[in-house]
Amino acid sequence: MNSIPKKEVPEISHPIKLSQIIIPVIIGIIVIGWLFLSEFDPKTFKGINFNFTSIGYILLAILFMFGRDFGMICRFRLMTNKDLSWWQAFNIHILNEFTSAITPSAVGGSTLIILYLNKEGISAGRSTAIMISNLFLDELFFIIVCPVIFLFIPLHNLFNATSIITTTIGVVFWNIYGILLIWTLTLYIGLFRRPDLIAKIFLLIFKIPFLNKWHNSISLFSETMIHASREISHRPFGFWFKAFSTTTLGWTSRFLVVNALFLAFTPLNNQLIIFGRQILLWIVMVASPTPGGSGISEFAFREYYNDISLGVGPILIIILLWRLISYYFYLLLGILIIPKWIKKSFTDKGREKSI
Numbered sequence: 001m002n003s004i005p006k007k008e009v010p011e012i013s014h015p016i017k018l019s020q021i022i023i024p025v026i027i028g029i030i031v032i033g034w035l036f037l038s039e040f041d042p043k044t045f046k047g048i049n050f051n052f053t054s055i056g057y058i059l060l061a062i063l064f065m066f067g068r069d070f071g072m073i074c075r076f077r078l079m080t081n082k083d084l085s086w087w088q089a090f091n092i093h094i095l096n097e098f099t100s101a102i103t104p105s106a107v108g109g110s111t112l113i114i115l116y117l118n119k120e121g122i123s124a125g126r127s128t129a130i131m132i133s134n135l136f137l138d139e140l141f142f143i144i145v146c147p148v149i150f151l152f153i154p155l156h157n158l159f160n161a162t163s164i165i166t167t168t169i170g171v172v173f174w175n176i177y178g179i180l181l182i183w184t185l186t187l188y189i190g191l192f193r194r195p196d197l198i199a200k201i202f203l204l205i206f207k208i209p210f211l212n213k214w215h216n217s218i219s220l221f222s223e224t225m226i227h228a229s230r231e232i233s234h235r236p237f238g239f240w241f242k243a244f245s246t247t248t249l250g251w252t253s254r255f256l257v258v259n260a261l262f263l264a265f266t267p268l269n270n271q272l273i274i275f276g277r278q279i280l281l282w283i284v285m286v287a288s289p290t291p292g293g294s295g296i297s298e299f300a301f302r303e304y305y306n307d308i309s310l311g312v313g314p315i316l317i318i319i320l321l322w323r324l325i326s327y328y329f330y331l332l333l334g335i336l337i338i339p340k341w342i343k344k345s346f347t348d349k350g351r352e353k354s355i
Helices: 018-039 042-046 052-079 086-102 112-119 124-152 164-193 195-205 209-232 237-263 271-287 296-304 312-347
Strands: none
Touching: 052 086, 052 124, 052 237, 052 312, 086 112, 086 312, 112 124, 124 164, 124 209, 124 237, 124 271, 164 195, 164 209, 164 271, 164 296, 195 209, 237 271, 237 312, 271 296, 296 312
């Protein structure tokens, strides 16, 4: 099997900078602090009771987040034909989550998966194929699940239009969803049908003068897509069914975190609406310019769920717990894991090989 030349793998002496960790933390703390201060009224927090039921649902939310981790770790193992140990797959998953948390959502940190996998002994060609395949599976999940949600939830309930901000969220969603649909179709054709055709189209588009500065990057991406297609296009249906199942487990578990947190404070009946809105909000956050959607996610969450009769106090507590479980937890894990991983991966010269 041909692999991408080694020189095409990012050579990064230290992939993470301290400022990349500090900035999203500061942004998130400022926004959460502002939300609490602007809405603060002792009366709004008097009705919040942390009893056995609420604590149980908070623990369930944490369990759902572990379900997210388990699904994605299984996917890395599956994609590498179990060439990665459970510990290696865990490290790569946490590194990927950490990178996503410290890079703008609009940019993402998926490309560093190639580096992470390569440093764990997976060849450059296979690492690239896995990165693009995972990207395709993630986008496919959102493309499929949204129409399913629309079948069960009326649009006027799903899209909260109580303010200009929430109406804007709806407009942004449809635009981002359209882009994701085109992008997923492009990845499908590029991976399974005509990678050469997609490469030619990309290269032609990026010859346009104002896009020309990205021509070299697109040329490299087109080449890696062709190699990825050679690597994975022959995989049987059963393999892709398992891969999509682990993807579904991972993403569904992540969104159920919010359902569990809402149940911790009120026995709401509209759990499907809460779940559906989480998916729509996540898609909108793809366009966020801040690291990991920090700041914007907290504010958008508060606005998007403001029509649910829960009270200001519980909503703010839910936002805080949601970000602690699904965001700051991975920042902390990344800080703990990365120093040791960098020391091991960038000093062990014999670690890279072609599995």
